[in-house]
Amino acid sequence: MTEILVRAEGLQKVFGKDMVAVDDVSFTVARGQSLAVVGESGSGKTTVARMLLGLETPTGGTISVCGRVRRGRAGSAERRRRAREIQIVFQDPYSSLDPLQHIGDVIETGLALHFPLTATERRTRALELLEAVGLTERHAVMLPRQLSGGQRQRVAIARAIAVEPKVLVLDEAVAALDVSIQAQILNLLADIRERTGISYVFISHDLAVVNQISDTAIVMAAGRVIERGPTAELLRAPQEDYTKALLAAVPRPGWKPRRRTPSPSGSPAGTP
Numbered sequence: 001m002t003e004i005l006v007r008a009e010g011l012q013k014v015f016g017k018d019m020v021a022v023d024d025v026s027f028t029v030a031r032g033q034s035l036a037v038v039g040e041s042g043s044g045k046t047t048v049a050r051m052l053l054g055l056e057t058p059t060g061g062t063i064s065v066c067g068r069v070r071r072g073r074a075g076s077a078e079r080r081r082r083a084r085e086i087q088i089v090f091q092d093p094y095s096s097l098d099p100l101q102h103i104g105d106v107i108e109t110g111l112a113l114h115f116p117l118t119a120t121e122r123r124t125r126a127l128e129l130l131e132a133v134g135l136t137e138r139h140a141v142m143l144p145r146q147l148s149g150g151q152r153q154r155v156a157i158a159r160a161i162a163v164e165p166k167v168l169v170l171d172e173a174v175a176a177l178d179v180s181i182q183a184q185i186l187n188l189l190a191d192i193r194e195r196t197g198i199s200y201v202f203i204s205h206d207l208a209v210v211n212q213i214s215d216t217a218i219v220m221a222a223g224r225v226i227e228r229g230p231t232a233e234l235l236r237a238p239q240e241d242y243t244k245a246l247l248a249a250v251p252r253p254g255w256k257p258r259r260r261t262p263s264p265s266g267s268p269a270g271t272p
Ligand SMILES: Nc1ncnc2c1ncn2[C@@H]1O[C@H](COP(=O)(O)OP(=O)(O)OP(=O)(O)O)[C@@H](O)[C@H]1O
Pocket: 015, 016, 019, 020, 021, 039, 040, 041, 042, 043, 044, 045, 046, 047, 048
């Protein structure tokens, strides 16, 4: 039987007195599955992501991750344990990277928090992780501002996978990138999922992108799930007018994945 890693049931978030951001949202994510959460701006996607990470407390419903129910913010030991279960990559990694911290140290800091490694082991592992996302030793000594947007997003992905989480939430993680760079990051994410069996919750307003990265999708409007199903099916024959409108707004036929030729290290060729 497939192991369910994330289970959201009747999730609700009301801000203030009556700002209903998320209303009765339910979904599951199985091991190795990639679930897309689709919807236009303000539909409640980020609030769902923040509740999954424990950054917001639901006002109703429950979330369990790896079989344990999460109840809002936690103390430091519990936070560390949760971090091993679920990680997030945001749209703009620049804002979550310390401008004065070298890239190698960004990765090492996460490793130090979670694994009892010697300094040498940490450095070696950090370089392995950077290689796994298509970066090199050269990038390890750089600062965030010396990298391109695509490279910074690779660092954010390396930092997230460094702690070997079971689930990775990607919140508009490729939205700020050029289409060609998006394609490379999506390929990288597909490689990582293939290699590690990690699950994704892929949040996006862009159905062309979602088509390439997810098996199933939920469509959100005004805080509610209005349609759900296998992504391909949902895109081929959307039932709801809202989904049809989202689909009609997609300005391009969609990115076609290139054939991936396995390289010895498993890392992609380009490093945008
Ligand atoms: N802390 C908050 N306080 C009050 N209202 C909030 C808060 N966070 C989000 N909201 C509101 O909840 C609704 C859903 O926001 P959310 O950011 O989850 O949507 P989204 O689909 O992720 O949109 P976007 O992609 O633009 O971030 C919006 O109307 C937003 O203004």
